[in-house]
Amino acid sequence: MYLNKNIFLAPMDNISYILDRGYIRLVDMMGDDSSVVQAARCSTGNGTTDPKRDEELLRYLMRNEHTSPFEMVEMKWHAKMPIFVARQWIRHRTANVNEFSGRYSEFEKEYYVPSEETFKLQSQLNKQGGNRLVEESIYKKSSDEIIDISENAWITYQDMIEEGVSREQARIVLPVNYYTNWYWKNDLKNTLHFLKLRKDKHSQWEIREYADAMADIIKEKLPMSYKAFEDYALNGEKLSNLEMKIISNQLGENQLNKMIEQNNYEGMSKTESYEFKEKLKGMKSSI
Ligand SMILES: Cc1cc2nc3c(=O)[nH]c(=O)nc-3n(C[C@H](O)[C@H](O)[C@H](O)COP(=O)(O)OP(=O)(O)OC[C@H]3O[C@@H](n4cnc5c(N)ncnc54)[C@H](O)[C@@H]3O)c2cc1C
Missing domain, CATH: 3.30.1360.170 (Gyrase A; domain 2)
Incomplete structure (x- = not known):
């Protein structure tokens, strides 16, 4: 390294x-x-x-x-x-x-140069990312091209430096990898x-x-x-008003009441249990 x-x-x-x-x-x-x-x-x-x-x-x-x-x-x-x-x-x-x-x-x-295990096809659902891995032949061709371009850019960069071009201008040929x-x-x-x-x-x-x-x-x-x-x-999630309504409607008033009456929740401190119950009350009022 x-x-x-x-x-x-x-x-x-x-x-x-x-x-x-x-x-x-x-x-x-x-x-x-x-x-x-x-x-x-x-x-x-x-x-x-x-x-x-x-x-x-x-x-x-x-x-x-x-x-x-x-x-x-x-x-x-x-x-x-x-x-x-x-x-x-x-x-x-x-x-x-x-x-x-x-x-x-x-x-x-x-x-x-990305490794073969991380080189993906453009996802059709997620416009910002890839999903499935590419075939071996596509990886081979693409990675060879990435290496060629990077090597050629380096040669041009070095040529310009040797000819006395300023570093700030010579560097513009280097790619973002x-x-x-x-x-x-x-x-x-x-x-x-x-x-x-x-x-x-x-x-x-x-x-x-x-x-x-x-x-x-x-x-x-x-x-x-x-x-x-x-x-x-x-690992937590924030819920919107609509999402809270959907969950509270699914649970129903009886189930929500039971949960509000429960005293302690496993893994939660007293204060956290209290705060959780306050949230459940908020959900109940949105039914
Ligand atoms: C998956 C993903 C995709 C993205 N795609 C794009 C994209 O396509 N195009 C693009 O341009 N960007 C994109 N971004 C960048 C994104 O929009 C944010 O600029 C970047 O995530 C920084 O987030 P931030 O502003 O919350 O964080 P920071 O800049 O670290 O700021 C932290 C917090 O400080 C506060 N803060 C900082 N500066 C100010 C300010 N000037 N005014 C008010 N509050 C401030 C805010 O509360 C902010 O959340 C992407 C980011 C992610 C994670």
Whole structure:
């Protein structure tokens, strides 16, 4: 794995290799799960010493979208990715970014070629993506062409550099499968928002690979926050008024009453059970 010379001042732990030549690594971090709880309880200093109550509070914050305490944790990442992935990633505006400059430095000859296992036919249903894998012959032809174009672009780029053309203009011949890299710093709230969007199956597979690797690292570093994120944001769903009506009509008033009268729900704290019952009451009133 080639790592660009002058950018590796931090230790190379917490690194995940992605695609054929990319990676993502956590470079630096401020705060942990307790910073979220501490911020929420800033009036009482370090807050409670009971970890269970800390987790309940943190889960309450996530469930009710009281998001500012999650902004108290900051994570700085270093990622190397194809330019087309960077173009999707940069749309997340709350991050601080420093990208490799093709004006100051020459690109490395590193480009992405999709593997056969990920090379798909255009889906007719999902206009933004592919579905079934292509036949072997189509993959062979397409990947050969991707390599040809990338190699030829490199030759033209190098020719221009050798003739003294400015780097900023020579680089315009390089296709978007060439690799770039950047430092990306964001707070936990917005990083989780990034994961919610980019781990989703509607996102392109390549950027999902980065989001999945970041999620694994966050899960290890911030287990309480990540679990709450999984339960309430990543794997939870918001229901529209109409959807609530449909469900409540299916359940009927009797069933809803039974659920409202029930005292405890497995896996839920007292507060969460109470909040759930309030939602059920809201559903009942929409019948
Ligand atoms: C599957 C998928 C497909 C997409 N397809 C397209 C596409 O075809 N074309 C396209 O152009 N984009 C596309 N996007 C990008 C998308 O529209 C968003 O720009 C991107 O996901 C960033 O989302 P965000 O604005 O919520 O996040 P961020 O920019 O990270 O912002 C986080 C949150 O901060 C707040 N915020 C940030 N900036 C502002 C602001 N200026 N004003 C008010 N609130 C702000 C918002 O609450 C926002 O949700 C796609 C994204 C996904 C995930």
